[in-house]
Amino acid sequence: MTDTVNPPLSYEASASTTHPHVATTLPQEVIACLKNSRFLHLATCDGLTPHVSLMSYTYLPSTPYDQYPTIIMTTNPSSRKTNHLLTNPRVSLLVHDWVSHRPPTRAPNPGGQRDGSPPPAATRSSLASLLLNLNTSALSSISTTIAGSARVLEPGSEEEAWCKEQHLENNTFEEEMGLFGQQQQQQPGQRRPSISIDDDVRVVTVRVREGRIADWKGGVRDWQVVLEGEGQPAPLVNGTLESQ
Secondary structure, three states, rough: OOOOOOOOOOOOOOOOOOOOOEOOOOOOHHHHHHHHOOOEEEEEEEEOOEEEEEEEEEEEEEEEEOOOOOEEEOOOOOOOHHHHHOOOOOOEEEEOOOOOOOEOOOOOOOOOOOOOOOOOOOOOOOOHHHHHHHHHHHHOEEEEEEEEEEEOOOOOOOOHHHHHHHHHHHEEEOEOOOOOEEEEEOOOOOOEEEEOOOOEEEEEEOOOEEEEEEEEEEEEEEEEEEEEEOOOOOOOOOOOOOOO
């Protein structure tokens, strides 16, 4: 753990369950992260070689087909991750609101050069530094990992059509900024999809039941969702058990 204003280079020991939290809903900071983040990282494995993909996604508190919170994604049927999911549905998701910009650092010696990352210190106005710090403090809060099993939905099924429609709707924005900073030209009030969905894509869903939060101070907390009416786990020693 650390009390500094910068994230630590390592986090508290967490090889086993850490500060467990069990409730009937997701932690509020996890909900906020899932609602506000644009992409997530999807980790799959064929049993030997892990693979990570950057994915657009849709988060829903529940669906007509599952009472649990659900993540919806789409994937090319001929992709490596699809092959992994069909043979090994166990996945790990990472969602975060960290700012990806790496601030400049001091060179190891006056006039020294640094070839790799992070970059050497650069000249920046006090106003630019202030705005960067404000943006960083506003956005950098937590990352959360989600562990679960993915379902590749049956092509042509009612559930697949419903999830595909929800995914397209949730990735259609009033005003879109290109990935490289260019403003997309469109008529006032016009909405345009930020993704396109081909007819042959496979729709993937992941039920959100358990995961882990890592915060900017180096803290780690495990969480689990148990719906009302399901068997409650044994009382937690270091965590909380809530009904919300």
